[in-house]
Amino acid sequence: MAYEALWHEYMQMPVVTRAYTTACVITTLAVQLDLVSPFQLYFNPILIVEQYQTFAFFVNLLFLGHAFTIMLVYVWSRRNPFVRMNFFGLLNFQAPYLPWVLLGFSVLLGNTIWVDLVGMAVGHTYYFAEDVFPRLRGGFRILKTPQILKTLFDAHPEDPDYMPPPEDRPGGFNWGQEANVQ
Structure with missing residues (x-):
C-alpha cells in the first residue's frame, strides 16, 4: 500500500524533476555500491x-x-x-x-x-x-x-467539454449538470 502511494507521488512530479531525482538516486546508489567511481563523474x-x-x-x-x-x-x-x-x-x-x-x-x-x-x-x-x-x-x-x-x-490542453464518468463524481451529485427542480 505504501509502495503504491509512493509511486503515485513519484509519477505526479513534473517530468524534469522526476528525471533529475531519478538520476540523483541512481548515481548515489551506483557510487555507494562501488559500481561507479566518483572520479568517473567529476x-x-x-x-x-x-x-x-x-x-x-x-x-x-x-x-x-x-x-x-x-x-x-x-x-x-x-x-x-x-x-x-x-x-x-x-x-x-x-x-x-x-x-x-x-x-x-x-x-x-x-x-x-x-x-x-x-x-x-x-x-x-x-x-x-x-x-x-x-x-x-x-x-x-x-x-x-x-x-x-x-x-x-x-x-496538452484539457478538453473543456470533457465530463468524467459518473463513478468519478464525488458525493453522488450530478456536478456540472442542471438540476431538475419540480
Whole structure:
C-alpha cells in the first residue's frame, strides 16, 4: 500500500524533476555500491581544452551537483518569499533566507563556501533574468525555452467539454449538470 502511494507521488512530479531525482538516486546508489567511481563523474578541466566542455572551469569546481541543488533551492526560495521554514526545530525564518542558512550550516560542518556561493550566484542570475528583468519597464524575457522542450514537456490542453464518468463524481451529485427542480 505504501509502495503504491509512493509511486503515485513519484509519477505526479513534473517530468524534469522526476528525471533529475531519478538520476540523483541512481548515481548515489551506483557510487555507494562501488559500481561507479566518483572520479568517473567529476568535472575534468583538461577535457575543456580537448572536448570543449564549459561551465565550472572558471570556478575550479570538480563536482557540480551540490551547486546545482543550491541554485534550485535559491530560485525556489525567491519565488516563495512568504513560506515559513524551520531548521532542525531551532531556527525559524522565511524561505528567502534558506540558501543562507544552508551556507551557514555548511560552514559549521567545515565545508568550503565556494560551492554554495556559486550555486546562489547562478540561482540569482537565473531568478533575475527570468522573474525580475521581464517585469521591469521595457523588460523582456532573456531566456527562451527551446521549442523542442515545449513540445516534449508542456501539458496538452484539457478538453473543456470533457465530463468524467459518473463513478468519478464525488458525493453522488450530478456536478456540472442542471438540476431538475419540480
